[in-house]
Amino acid sequence: MPLDLGETALQLERATQQMGRHQGDRENRMAALLQVAAQVDSGTARSRTQHEQSRGRPFLAAQVETSLLGSHGPTEPPPDWSVLAVDGSHIDVDRHLPVGCYLINLGGCALTYGSKPDAKLFSRPHLAWEPDELYLADPQNPAREEPITGSVLGMIRTVQELERLAEAVEDCPPDLPILALVDGSLVMWGLSGQGYQSYVRDAIVEDRLMKALDRFADLVPEKQVTLAAYVSLPRSTEVVNAARACLCPHPMSLCSDPRNGCGNRRSIQSPCDLAAGFLDRDVFHSILPAGFRSPVYLTNSSISRQYYSDRQQVHFYYLNVGEEIARVEVPRWVAQDEQLLALGHSLILDQCRRGQGYPVAISEAHEQAVLDGKDRQIFKDLLARSLEDLGLPSYTSEKERSKRTPWL
Incomplete structure (x- = not known):
């Protein structure tokens, strides 16, 4: 049955009216939250948000590395510089196809600005069909294996994007400052709470991700390279939660109390309840002028903290690009280098201004990588034709066939 647009419109109208009635309360709570958060001194903020102090919450x-809240203006970008970005798209393993395989398409660009402007676009597809590419095997027992599909395939693709980006940066001349950009997060959130065996985590993080990130850091002595991951319209609450940790006057036991304690997004205790329902971007929308960034923070994600090397620990800041508040993640070797940090800030801002609110390089990389519905169908047809040409079975499931030929 098709969507009842009339009923949907009525429900949307009721929902937006309800949101409007709550807007005044949100604005008052935000003002109160910012007022009390501004009174938290740097020492208290650093102490109360240390992992050892906050892990029971x-x-x-x-x-917090410097201050709980604050703003930092951009520097002028250099006269000549390059930005490189890589994005990816994939066709997952499909049980309705006669062959177990997946396709990863990596696309990217290298854009040079200044006295000698230039643009290079590239893409590279890779078909994986052999067993060693379809499964992650336990080195201690090859009979134990994890299929590379779903979220695992997504993480493998993310690693390949960084590997391809490192390759492109290595090929750049050493005389220009370079911004290396990826879309999304540097934290492998897909490994959090999924119950994967340790060999899966090691194969993704230790064997490949850390090595890819190290390639960027190792270039710094000979090239001025800054690496960043750009998250548009982020839904993170790490800074809001840092404010909760700083303001909380209650014992830790109350925070974890099943009846009166805190949840991930809200608290029923005062003054912690001032932050209830807010995202980090809500806070920084109120305090960051256009072009300015927040202080740099360290994520307390267990994935980064436990499994990333020291120099690749993930830090982040928020940036007002004019149209939105973006989250920018950087590894520690960038976060602790004021020159590289400022370079990334100014060049990302320049990219967003050129791209009407979103980095041009990431947009172009996406265009080179994206696989639309037509591409996916052509891939299936090519696979079937290749099998038929060799006299191999090219069947599909009856469920898949029924989707193509509906009865009504």
């Missing part, structure tokens, strides 16, 4: 709070 039922929410993920960022670790």
Whole structure:
């Protein structure tokens, strides 16, 4: 049955009216939250958000490095510079196809600005069909294996994007400052709470991700390279939760109390309840002028903290690009280098201004990588034709066939 647009419109109208009635309360709570958060001194903020101090709380709070809140203006970008970005798209293993396989398409661009402007676009598809590419095997017992599909395939693709980006940066001349950009997060959130065996985590993080990130860091002595991951319209609450940790006057036991304690997004205790329902971007929308960034924070994600090397620990800041508040993640070797940090800030801002609110390089990389519905159908047809040409079975499931030929 098709969507009842009339009923949907009525429900949307009721929902937006309800949101409007709550808007005044949100604005008052935000003003109160900012007022009390501004009174938290740097020492208290750093102490209260240390992992050892906050790990008993039922929410993920960022670790404050300098101050809880604040703003930092951009520097002028250099006259000549390059930005490189890589994005990816994939066709997952499909049980309705006669062959177990997946396709990863990596696309990217290298854009040079200044006295000698240039643009290079590239893409590279890779078909994986052999067993060693379809499964992650336990080195201690090859009979134990994890299929590379779903979220695992997504993480493998993310690693390949960084590997391809590192390759492109290595090929750049050493005389220009370079911004290396990826879309999304540097934290492998897919490994959090999924119950994967340790060999899966090691194969993704230790064997490949850390090595890819190290390739960027190792270039710094000979090239001015800054690496960043750009998250548009982020839904993170790590800084809001850091404020909760700083303001909370209650014992830790109350925070974890099943009846009166805190949840991941809200608290029923005062003054912690001031932050209830807010995202980090809500806070920084109120305090960051256009072009300015927040202080740099360290994520307390267990994935980064436990499994990333020291120099690749993930830090982040928020940036007002004019049209939105974006989250920018950087590894520690960038976060602790004021020159590289400022370079990334200014160049990302320049990219967003050129791209009407979103980095041009990531947009172009996406265009080179994206696989639309037509591409996916052509891939299936090519696979079937290749099998038929060799006299191999090219069947599909009856469920898949029924989708193509509906009865009504």
